[in-house]
Amino acid sequence: MIAGGIEIETPLCLAPLAGVTTLPVREFFSQHGASLTHTEMISCAGLIRDNAKTFDMLKVSEHEKPLIVQLFGNDDTLVVEGAEVVLKMGVRFSGFGVNMACPMPKITRNGSGAALMKNPELAAKMVKGLKGLGLPVWVKTRKFENDDDTLRFVEVLAEAGADNVCIHGRTCAQRYEGVADREIVRKAADRFPGLIGASGDVKTSEDIREYLSFGCVEIMLARGIICNPYMFEEFGGHVRTQEGRLAEILKFSYRAEELSGEHKALVLLKRFAGSVLKYSRGSAELRRQAMTADSVYRLREIIRTGAMNYDNRIYTDRDMLKEDNV
Numbered sequence: 001m002i003a004g005g006i007e008i009e010t011p012l013c014l015a016p017l018a019g020v021t022t023l024p025v026r027e028f029f030s031q032h033g034a035s036l037t038h039t040e041m042i043s044c045a046g047l048i049r050d051n052a053k054t055f056d057m058l059k060v061s062e063h064e065k066p067l068i069v070q071l072f073g074n075d076d077t078l079v080v081e082g083a084e085v086v087l088k089m090g091v092r093f094s095g096f097g098v099n100m101a102c103p104m105p106k107i108t109r110n111g112s113g114a115a116l117m118k119n120p121e122l123a124a125k126m127v128k129g130l131k132g133l134g135l136p137v138w139v140k141t142r143k144f145e146n147d148d149d150t151l152r153f154v155e156v157l158a159e160a161g162a163d164n165v166c167i168h169g170r171t172c173a174q175r176y177e178g179v180a181d182r183e184i185v186r187k188a189a190d191r192f193p194g195l196i197g198a199s200g201d202v203k204t205s206e207d208i209r210e211y212l213s214f215g216c217v218e219i220m221l222a223r224g225i226i227c228n229p230y231m232f233e234e235f236g237g238h239v240r241t242q243e244g245r246l247a248e249i250l251k252f253s254y255r256a257e258e259l260s261g262e263h264k265a266l267v268l269l270k271r272f273a274g275s276v277l278k279y280s281r282g283s284a285e286l287r288r289q290a291m292t293a294d295s296v297y298r299l300r301e302i303i304r305t306g307a308m309n310y311d312n313r314i315y316t317d318r319d320m321l322k323e324d325n326v
């Protein structure tokens with residue numbers, strides 16, 4: 001299928017997640033059911049200033065599925081220049097993403113992220129400028145307080161040439177709290193067929209199916225995959241045993257260490273190990289130990305203990321949402 005000018009196998013995508021969607025994580029999800037992934041949001045100012053940390057975030061591998069590089073900035077010239085730096089690196093990204101969704105003050109304060117929702121003219125200039133570089137442009141934004149304002153903003157982006165607009169159904173004021181509004185996503189998908197992607201509270205296969213029934217072209221999995229890293233596969237009908245889940249996380253631990261070094265690997269591993277250990281016997285204690293582990297080596301030991309103590313039940317995505325039912 002084609003979504004937003006990019007050929008993908010299914011509509012299931014890994015959302016951009018700062019601090020999470022690093023190379024080993026993207027690779028893991030590329031191999032576990034995601035059809036497209038995103039980088040973390042990349043500062044165009046950092047790209048132009050030659051910031052080493054920013055460039056580090058642009059490392060890719062040949063094992064990844066189509067990948068969007070998500071940019072942020074407060075000026076259209078800056079964003080286009082940042083995108084040109086990316087192109088000059090010679091890395092084959094499938095599209096440019098633009099962050100018009102991040103509500104955090106350190107991003108909005110200087111006019112980037114969700115601040116662009118208040119400046120549709122500038123948002124449109126950014127999209128037009130990026131379109132001139134020849135790759136598909138995917139915008140990620142949020143719902144406004146008022147549905148008409150949301151639809152008007154999407155219209156501005158569409159007229160500027162955006163190939164895809166993903167709507168997170170929470171307002172900027174809500175940040176990541178409360179329930180994501182699906183109705184506005186449905187209305188937008190209805191009004192702009194073929195253009196809208198969905199984000200917000202995608203935690204089960206039913207959530208995915210509901211967004212698909214609205215006509216969304218892609219569904220972006222975010223915190224849901226931290227609760228259950230196998231959600232992509234489960235939607236495709238592939239359910240792993242607890243032993244299988246932990247075995248894959250162990251493999252991930254080695255790859256993350258190889259690609260990102262011990263410190264970053266430990267941080268990433270803690271994000272996923274906690275949720276996967278949930279269904280081993282004695283999970284509360286194992287998870288406590290996992291969270292306080294001071295090395296990847298120690299964390300692997302804990303995961304191996306979890307892999308030896310399971311009841312071989314097959315857990316579904318609904319089970320994975322429940323807290324401590326072991």
Ligand SMILES: Cc1cc2nc3c(=O)[nH]c(=O)nc-3n(C[C@H](O)[C@H](O)[C@H](O)COP(=O)(O)O)c2cc1C
Binds near residue numbers: 016040168200201
């Ligand atoms: C830790 C974290 C980091 C995020 N980083 C980004 C980001 O870099 N760019 C972006 O567009 N959205 C970012 N988001 C928003 C998510 O992509 C997603 O839209 C949001 O979490 C709503 O989906 P959910 O309710 O399923 O988690 C982030 C969210 C979280 C929780």
